Amino acid sequence: MTDISPLASPFPDLPPISGVRIAVSRAGYKAWDRADLTYVALDAGTVVAGVTTQSKCPSPEVEWCRAALLLGEARALVVNAGNSNAFTGNRGRAAVEAIAARVAGSVGCKPSGVFVASTGVIGVPLPIDKAEAGIDAALAAPEASWQEAAAAISTTDTFPKGAVTTAIVGGKTVTLAGIIKGSGMIAPDMATMLGFVFTDAAIAPGLLQRMLDEANAETFSCITVDGDTSTSDTVLAFATGRAGNAALAHEDDAGADAFQAALTDLCRQLAQLVVRDGEGARKFITVTVEGAETDRSAHRIALSIANSPLVKTAIAGEDANWGRVVMAVGKAGEPAERDKLAIRFGATQVAENGLAVEGYDEAPVAAHLKGDEVEIGVDLGLGDGRATVWTCDLTHGYISINADYRS
């Protein structure tokens, strides 16, 4: 068992969300002594939005959710941990269909109202008997806490991850709560890992989808642990409508901006928790790029820095090796002019106009790098494009976890 990440955050105090009921059970997908099936019952009228992996080899769960999202209605969520069911052909698809049918029969809804997500080893069909027994046990189980659910959806995660926020919509306070799992195989430019957001707000499913897309672009798509992309990445947002607000239907409705801000804030909290549990992580790194030709270009350069093994090992070694940042800017393939480039670590400018700052003093940089929150700032001096991404350092811990993990 891996030690808890030194960057771990305590699990916050998450309130109940009206219309959401959680249970967990032990399906026994792996030989472990813990809950590994999470069941969430959602009141009638719950709408749903989602973003899923851009992998060309998605799991059957991802394909199922994509189809079900077109209808926009949800009555239940089942999350399996320990087996991703990806790359398992017809047997994998059959397992998802069996889960949806079992739950739909119990709830009295269409199978398309049942959302399914699985995480764990690729290539082993999810055992239908274990899934069905786990569902039956969860249906009969007492209500579980958010923290229990966050633990039950985890795999290599070292701590359970949750976040909460609120917004005022049409004079009513709506609550947004979320749980997430993810530690390795984390890369951006797609919905990353398994994340679930629940709110009591009333909101049209199309608007919820657009707002989730926007939040995703600024949060889940801005994190990376290892540049590897899961076949199962899924983020779902469920809105039960129980808060009593006048339902949001358009971006310009009163309260829509507040809800978007709250949703983005929640997603950012959740995304950053994944980085804080990055496999082997000892440092939380914020990479900010500004002065790029466009925001998109800034985003790509920031990711080139955040995904560079040489930058990540330098931070692990608390080494102010800004030359590696130059390297990562240079390899991004985006517009950059060497002689306009400026780089800082924390608040200290280390390079400007394509060379080291005159009389550069490494002492404050060395002090900054000793902390567990490191900032790398790059100014390209070309335009107004900017982006921020979050990553972690690359340590012996990452190698230990991944060279020993058995398929």
Add this chain to the structure above:
Amino acid sequence: MTDISPLASPFPDLPPISGVRIAVSRAGYKAWDRADLTYVALDAGTVVAGVTTQSKCPSPEVEWCRAALLLGEARALVVNAGNSNAFTGNRGRAAVEAIAARVAGSVGCKPSGVFVASTGVIGVPLPIDKAEAGIDAALAAPEASWQEAAAAISTTDTFPKGAVTTAIVGGKTVTLAGIIKGSGMIAPDMATMLGFVFTDAAIAPGLLQRMLDEANAETFSCITVDGDTSTSDTVLAFATGRAGNAALAHEDDAGADAFQAALTDLCRQLAQLVVRDGEGARKFITVTVEGAETDRSAHRIALSIANSPLVKTAIAGEDANWGRVVMAVGKAGEPAERDKLAIRFGATQVAENGLAVEGYDEAPVAAHLKGDEVEIGVDLGLGDGRATVWTCDLTHGYISINADYRS
């Protein structure tokens, strides 16, 4: 000091190349007790071709070589090890100009006939006084061996790297010999690292350039250690014309095919040596992708696999975790159909038609993974596109080398 790579090859017996004279000296770019300046004198009439990094932040040496390559004539090469001189502004440019002027004055050629390459730390201007003293010492030094030169151009390399081959051109045997350095900050899609090829063949510089481009695309652009791209990558090919063959001028000249084949073979040997010295490498990995829509698509998918930290750590752990190969195919962003995908390790098919092979026996795969040469084969089942790339595993050694390397 790092131990010699377990994948190291002994330095081959390289013959002299007529028209090429080598010397080494101690410029003292770092506090080490070894030769770190290599000087190669080339007879009048030597032509040159080259490929350089695609980094947007190239070193002044790279810019110098690019300009000089337009003229196609070479009389000398100077290689500095321990300081890349990259990202050093006007002072870096002045150092390159001073080196070229010093050598040109001695040789009696134009400065543009002097090629300069430097490798090492980024961001520290190359000290002109040390360079000039090193050049003077090299000019007065006895002739050095290929192996001494290969050692003198090294930085974090754990063994000197050279290769040799021959071709029959117009009834004459021509010889091609090369040396190379590189171990980390190795990524494809550009000329990678510092590599120098010398031949006594007579060949027009334009043809030599086209042939080097073609060889590069199949060799240096097909290796990766860590996906990071140097600001200084340079491969230069020098042809002295002393073999006495009728000069090659066109692709359809007699012997041109043989020379192209020999050049590509030499470059492949050199490229693979870099992978064999990949930082921390314990396994040499060949990734072959076939059945892609195009060769280019196959190349990108192969690189996605070869650059995946999760694939590389799985190989380090001798774990037949083919799910991570699926993941890397899926994230490449290239056309792929999950249910047509087939994967093999060594000669053993592990997955076909989007799921594990019926009755798959892990024993021969486990045996294959215990060796130090690992093959991963992917068939996409879509078309005729294919590509092969070479990489190494990702181990604790990589972290140790790069988290401790001081800028």
